[in-house]
Amino acid sequence: MTEDPQxxxxxxxxxxxxxxxxxxxxxVGEDGHWAAGALPQGTNNVxxxxxxLRAIEDHAxxxxxxxxxxxxxxxxxxxxxxxxxxxxxxKTSTGAPTKxxxxxxxxxxxxxxxxxxxxxxVVLEHVRGHRGxxxxxxxxxxxxxxxxxxxxxKTSAWSSLGGLHEKLDVSAAPAKKR
Numbered sequence: 001m002t003e004d005p006q007x008x009x010x011x012x013x014x015x016x017x018x019x020x021x022x023x024x025x026x027x028v029g030e031d032g033h034w035a036a037g038a039l040p041q042g043t044n045n046v047x048x049x050x051x052x053l054r055a056i057e058d059h060a061x062x063x064x065x066x067x068x069x070x071x072x073x074x075x076x077x078x079x080x081x082x083x084x085x086x087x088x089x090x091k092t093s094t095g096a097p098t099k100x101x102x103x104x105x106x107x108x109x110x111x112x113x114x115x116x117x118x119x120x121x122v123v124l125e126h127v128r129g130h131r132g133x134x135x136x137x138x139x140x141x142x143x144x145x146x147x148x149x150x151x152x153x154k155t156s157a158w159s160s161l162g163g164l165h166e167k168l169d170v171s172a173a174p175a176k177k178r
Contacts, residue, residue, distance in 0.1 A: 007064040007123070010055045011135030014047020014071065015143035017151055024146020025050035027058070027067075028138040032167035036142035037157035038149035047143055048074040049103040056110040056122055058161060065122045070129030070136055079124060082108055137173040 009030040016023045023042030028034040035054055039046070048071035059065050069075055077100075085091065085098040086108065092098055114121065127133045129140065149156050160167045168174075 005063055007066040008059065008062045009066045009068060009135065010059065011068045011127070011133070011139040012048070012051035012055050012071075012074070013069070013129070013136060013139035013143040014044050014049070014051050014074075015140065015147040016042060016044040016047055017147045019044050022147045022150030023047045023050075024143040024148070024150060025054065026139045026142030026146060027051050027055035028135050028142060028168060028170065029059075030135065030170065032170050033160045034138070034142055034165075034168055035157065035159035035161065036146045037155075038146040039155055040150050040153045042150070045071075045073050046100060046103065047147070049077065049100055049107070051139065051143065052078060052124075053103060053107055053110060054157075056107070056114070058159070060110070060113060060117075061119075063119055066125060067122055068125045068127045068133070068135060070127055070133075070140075072126060075124045075126055077104065078107055078111075078122075132173065134170055134173045138168055138170055141174040 010027050012027045014025050020043045023039040023046055025047040026036035052074045055067050082104040090098045090101050127136050
């Protein structure tokens with residue numbers, strides 16, 4: 001009998017200065033690796049979906065990926081809604097055009113790529129934001145920084161995975177500087 005490998009836990013978050021407005025997204029892993037990005041214009045939901053998407057894409061070869069998010073919208077979109085929107089021709093249950101279709105299509109591709117590789121589906125867990133959950137606090141800190149960069153009119157992305165940026169010390173929540 002073999003043991004299941006331990007899950008790898010990643011927290012995601014999105015941020016928006018105004019809604020819509022400059023937008024940031026982020027994921028932070030339990031080992032301190034992270035990625036974040038900025039858009040000059042978006043919504044909080046776009047930030048939340050981008051954090052989820054990038055976490056899945058950046059961990060495409062992780063067998064047991066657990067993504068913790070404070071966004072029920074992102075979780076429900078991934079687990080319940082995106083396939084239904086696609087089946088209905090990218091319409092909601094009321095017939096309205098599906099918002100963020102481009103991101104939903106990318107999430108479906110990322111999910112289906114894991115399945116094609118024989119990997120289990122990503123497990124999504126809801127965590128309460130701004131309640132002392134250390135990884136969520138770090139993801140929020142990174143996403144807010146992303147939104148601040150977006151306010152400068154720049155689309156950008158950063159990551160510790162390539163070695164250009166240091167890993168975070170996730171043994172404690174970030175210092176509150178804002």
